Amino acid sequence: MRSSFLVLIAMALNSFAVTDTKPGPGTLPPPPPTPKHEFSETIHGVTIADPYRWLEDQQSPETRKWIDAQNAYTRSILDRLPGRGEIAVRVAELLKVDVVGTPLERNQRLFYTERKADQDLAVIRLRDERSGKDEVLIDPNPMSPDHSVSVAMEDVTEDAGLLAYGIRRGGADEVELRFKNLETRQDLTDVLPAARYIGVALLPDHSGFYYGLNVPGKGPRIRFHKFGTSAEQDQQVFGDQLGPTEIAYPALTEDGRYLLIDVLHGAAADRSEVYFQDLASKTGAEAAVRPLITGIPARFEFDLAGHVAYVRTNWNAPNSKLIAVDLENPAQEKWRQVVPESDAAMESYTLAGGKIVVNYLRNASAEVKIFSAEGKEERTLQLPTIGSVNAISGRWENNFLFFRFDTFHIPAVIYRYDVAKGSREEWARERRPVDSNKFEVKQVWYTSKDGTRIPMFLLYAKGLKLNGNNPVYLTGYGGFNLSLTPAFSTQAVYWAERGGVWAIPNLRGGGEFGEKWHQAGMGEHKQNVFDDFIAAAEWLIANKYTNSAKLAIAGGSNGGLLVGAALTERPDLYRAVLCSFPLLDMLRYQNFLVARYWTPEYGSAEDAAQFKYLYAYSPYHHVKPGTKYPAVMLWSGDADTRVAPLHARKMTALLQADNGGPNPILLHYDVKGGHSDARPVSKIIDDVVDQLSFLFWQLGVTGGPQ
DSSP states (O other), X not given: OHHHHHHHHHHHHHHHTTSOSSOOTXXXXXXXXXXXXXXXXXXXXXXXXXTTGGGGOTTSHHHHHHHHHHHHHHHHHHTTOTTHHHHHHHHHHHHSSOEEOOOEEETTEEEEEEEOTTOSSOEEEEEETTTOOEEEEEOOGGGOTTSOEEEEEEEEOTTSOEEEEEEEXXXXXOEEEEEEETTTTEEOSOOEEEEOEEEEEEOTTSSEEEEXXXXXXXXXXXXXXXXXXXXXXXXXXXXXXXXXXXXXXXXXXXXXXXXXXXXXXXXXXXXXXXXXXXXXXXXXXXXXXEEEEOSOSSOEEEEEETTEEEEEEOTTOTTOEEEEEETTSOOGGGXXXXXXXXXXXXXXXXXXXXXXXXXXEETTEEEEEEEOTTOOEEEEOOOSSSOEEEEEEEOTTSSEEEEEEEETTEEXXXXXXXXXXXXXXXXXEOOOSOOXXXXXXXXXXXXXXXXXXXXXXXXXXXXXXXXXXXXXXXXXXXXXXXXXXXXXXXXXXXXXXXXXXXXXXXXXXXXXXXXXXXXXXXXXXXXHHHHHHHHHHHHHHHTTSOOGGGEEEEEETHHHHHHHHHHHHOTTSOSEEEEESOOOOTTTGGGSTXXXXXXXXXXXXXXXXXXXXXXXXXXXXXXXXXOOOOEEEEEEETTOOSSOTHHHHHHHHHXXXXXXXXXXXXXXXXXXXXXXXXXXXXXXXXXXXXXXXXXXXXXXXXXXXX
């Protein structure tokens, strides 16, 4: 069977090689055949067929041959699409510029990442503000011939003498931890093997560090590593009571006296707890890890100012508020409210210069306010336009902070802000070849299926005609309390340059409007997210922005689930679908990799009540034979250690078998790539070319930028 299977593939690809140079529905060969292995199981009284379960085995010879055949089929189509060279040139112009990360300050030294225009990967740099000297500390570009190895900062000691950094191979989430002595510029001999680490907290005296580690099958553990010893000797500090649905990470006060541990119950972090340990006490009860905030069904996130923990929480405040907890007197009756709940969602906060800097979301756009340590509002930060403020970096004892601002059509600018004076100066700017004046950003509101009002951002070139025939790229997320705010996108700019509309609705399940908005799109309410997205597509058509033949939808990760559900629920509504790193088999997702983290967000089919609503929308279980599906490109890779690539493999096979129309179903599968976005810029360009050429082909986008 395998040999005939490969012969059929070779014949199909060879026949395609002599067809017209511009692929069309009538010229495409059938996809490689996928054998069905009959299999079914009964879950809560319901019989579930799963003929492609064999594709769950990623390393089996049969699966590997199938992946190779699918990749060959996909490449045979994508590589011959028109306009790829033109796309590559413009995307390279937009991406190959100097890109600088927001710096982290320690002892008058700035640590930051930078990728020069001629580099594939970002390096870690150090700028000494006293001497003005600027140097490269770690350069990953020589670490691998194909630039698949990248680096990231993990922590720096208070005296700027020791750096912890991670090495990532491919797109995996796991990193290897290494450490550099910044006096000698030499790496320590201590190396922690590749694993899923969450948080590294270096002791000020350089004697060791605390770290969070996800132990497969068990859950998170907080451990202590003493420098000069092996990782096998690391002491476990906390976590025996935690399971695989939880996440835990450590932090230290600046003087190293207190260890704090935040425990998140699920990746959605709608409930968390905080524990602490007085490291100055080595004997007796004081040495134990003690509860600081427990038993309250809410989220708690802390930042530290001396011995005071400022805590953001949605406890009795769906839009979040700030409270202060004195670690030297932590009883709950001593907690005090510092910044009350606002009518805008509190997205994040930073402590800097003895002040509290709060980043709110007002209608999904940034609004930043400065408060005194006691919670008195002092001023609002003036921003250039609607957009995103992120990567705010400050220190309680320093009088300045850094923040990054961007929006859809304005590349990122990093500002240095003087907290006492209320003044700012530009520290770094991404100089991309974009004329921002040629574009318009608009926020519209539409009504979802149940009457809920949903906002949506639109980006397009000025002068766009509402003739119902514009190509539209509709994308979203809608989950895990994450917010989609206006941020610069190379693809969005190029799409608008080609006469298209880039559309991002702020779906329920996100955090744009606080915890109530999040909960309205999770668990048994997940269908609301799909309804919001489908309603966005319908609104764009009804208001003459586009039509179904010119509408593409795209999403990744939880957004891949989103477009997978939109595809199976309304296949008539779109022309093309880009589904990246998706969850699609919602009856089995919890069994693979770290997916137990997500059961508080989605639920689990192991529970009879949750099975009912998961089965009601699970995309893999709603593909109907004979349906005329839009063109679909599923995107995944071997190194995705977050969302198991089996979802994309199984869905590809099922759609190819059951598709009743002429549109292609393709799998774009990277044997080295994964979920992490730590890719070399050359790979990013290649991927964008594949995505845009596929969508332009399907939507009939011709010609160059307008």
